[in-house]
Amino acid sequence: MAYETILVETHGKVGVIILNRPKALNALSKTLMRELAQALDAFEANEEIGAIVLTGSEKAFAAGADIKEMATKSYMDVYREDFITVDWERVSTCRKPVIAAVSGYALGGGCELAMMCDFILAGENAKFGQPEITIGTMPGAGGTQRLTRFVGKSKAMEMCLTGRMMDAAEAERAGLVSRVVPVDDLKDEAIKTATKIADLSLPLVMMTKESVNRAYETTLTEGVRFERRLFHATFATADQKEGMAAFVEKRQPDFKNR
């Protein structure tokens, strides 16, 4: 499928989506978010794909929702079209793992999009921020909620109220990103990490992802109960038998995604 605002690549079992509006620092237009949702649909439906990497350019992962597109919208416009709800939610409903590889700016909706992914690998030049307040609005794609869960109230509140950006080192200390790598290595490192996941059993990866995500939705007791049920369910898979047999027999497992 030919896209206008993104590039799509396949590296073995890894699907890579590259945000590609360089002149607008990958501002997240309606078209871009529609195409991103379509690319995710395609990778999710493709049985050969086990993990997805979402990345941008060296200068910008994404500098936010497209301000030029939003600027003149009325309340009725955004309410009636349920602005940003449909396609923006697509990343967080993806059942396959999605890794954000963030280089440069991840601002506003760009930061929110990165946080919808399962984890964030950052280039040393990454800058995260929620500057919406400085242009007369506020985060609208989960920023006040996800950032607070990632980095705690104090940092999230300061960032949302002042628009201050966090650099990669601070983002790693605060728990927003899993690792920081040199910018030149970012894409390769993200693909390598995604390949490691894609070589495992997809159903077990999906169950594990679902269980970790549950931690953000429920109490500890309910979350542990949910985990226990899924853990028991893994014993109904052929891949659990294969994985443990391979360990005992001192060989590599041959997972069949069953």
Ligand code: HXC
């Ligand atoms: C539309 C954008 C844009 C954006 C940058 N551009 N960000 N266009 N929407 N979010 C465009 C600029 O207008 C400019 O186009 C070109 O990209 C290069 O940007 P510059 O500003 O010239 O680059 P630079 O001086 O390097 O500054 C980089 C920057 C700055 C610090 C990232 O661009 C910036 O502050 N951008 C806006 C960040 C922001 O406020 N994001 C939150 C958006 S609100 P021209 O045509 O002039 O060359 C949001 C709401 C989320 O995300 C809630 C729901 C999703």
